[in-house]
Amino acid sequence: MATSSGLSGSSLPPPRTRIFKIIVIGDSGVGKTCLTYRFCAGKFPEKTEATIGVDFRERLVEIDGEKIKIQLWDTAGQERFRKSMVQHYYRNVHAVMFVYDVTNAASFHSLPGWIEECKQHALGTEVPRILVGNKCDLQDSIQTGTDVAQQFADAHSMPLFETSAKNPNGQGDGSCHNSDHVEAILMTVAHKLKSQKPLVLSQLPEESGAAVTLSEGRNDGGDGTKSWSCSSC
Numbered sequence: 001m002a003t004s005s006g007l008s009g010s011s012l013p014p015p016r017t018r019i020f021k022i023i024v025i026g027d028s029g030v031g032k033t034c035l036t037y038r039f040c041a042g043k044f045p046e047k048t049e050a051t052i053g054v055d056f057r058e059r060l061v062e063i064d065g066e067k068i069k070i071q072l073w074d075t076a077g078q079e080r081f082r083k084s085m086v087q088h089y090y091r092n093v094h095a096v097m098f099v100y101d102v103t104n105a106a107s108f109h110s111l112p113g114w115i116e117e118c119k120q121h122a123l124g125t126e127v128p129r130i131l132v133g134n135k136c137d138l139q140d141s142i143q144t145g146t147d148v149a150q151q152f153a154d155a156h157s158m159p160l161f162e163t164s165a166k167n168p169n170g171q172g173d174g175s176c177h178n179s180d181h182v183e184a185i186l187m188t189v190a191h192k193l194k195s196q197k198p199l200v201l202s203q204l205p206e207e208s209g210a211a212v213t214l215s216e217g218r219n220d221g222g223d224g225t226k227s228w229s230c231s232s233c
């Protein structure tokens with residue numbers, strides 16, 4: 001007698017967790033590490049150092065009942081710390097987050113250069129991109145206003161978000177009341193990616209033949225999130 005055991009749910013392998021790789025790009029000091037830390041560890045880091053090469057942090061989220069791993073690649077803003085790594089972090093990218101510092105006009109003016117670098121690595125407009133103005137809590141020091149940033153975002157067909165990795169709730173003295181929460185920004189991106197065609201990063205870079213070794217780096221504070229750093233660049 002035929003049985004259905006071979007097709008029963010219990011005998012099926014568990015569904016593979018999809019991974020969305022989002023690279024975070026922008027000038028040194030704009031707050032890329034703090035933004036990724038805020039999302040993955042839920043807090044503002046007490047101390048950061050310039051990123052060397054690339055770090056990645058990840059967090060498991062649930063969207064419409066599906067568990068999805070959001071992997072944030074925190075890239076070095078300083079040219080001398082990034083050039084050997086560039087080709088690795090542009091592989092298998094699902095979305096790009098361009099970051100500038102609202103209190104540093106130069107970081108905003110650098111954005112075309114970062115967009116160009118993405119283009120040179122075959123990341124075009126088909127890959128979802130967002131523009132994030134960070135350090136909104138420093139209201140008295142703002143150099144790039146929302147209007148100018150919005151024009152730039154529109155010209156490059158990207159949504160604009162203004163936020164603060166330090167004070168994402170916009171509470172307290174001098175905080176930006178209209179700021180977007182880092183959490184909400186990244187969940188918006190994740191929802192968009194989930195609604196697109198299946199996107200799977202099935203392997204970590206070292207398994208895919210890339211000449212890069214990822215080794216476990218620091219633990220970000222006992223809350224289950226880990227940071228990994230590249231040890232071969």
Ligand SMILES: Nc1nc2c(ncn2[C@@H]2O[C@H](COP(=O)(O)OP(=O)(O)OP(=O)(O)O)[C@@H](O)[C@H]2O)c(=O)[nH]1
Pocket residue numbers: 026027028029030031032033034035048049050051052075076077078134135136137138163164165166167
């Ligand atoms: N006030 C304020 N300071 C911030 C915010 N985000 C980051 N910072 C500060 O900005 C400085 C640089 O932050 P990082 O996250 O290390 O900057 P980065 O873009 O990762 O820099 P690189 O690794 O050199 O590319 C640190 O002193 C942070 O404390 C923010 O939202 N508000």
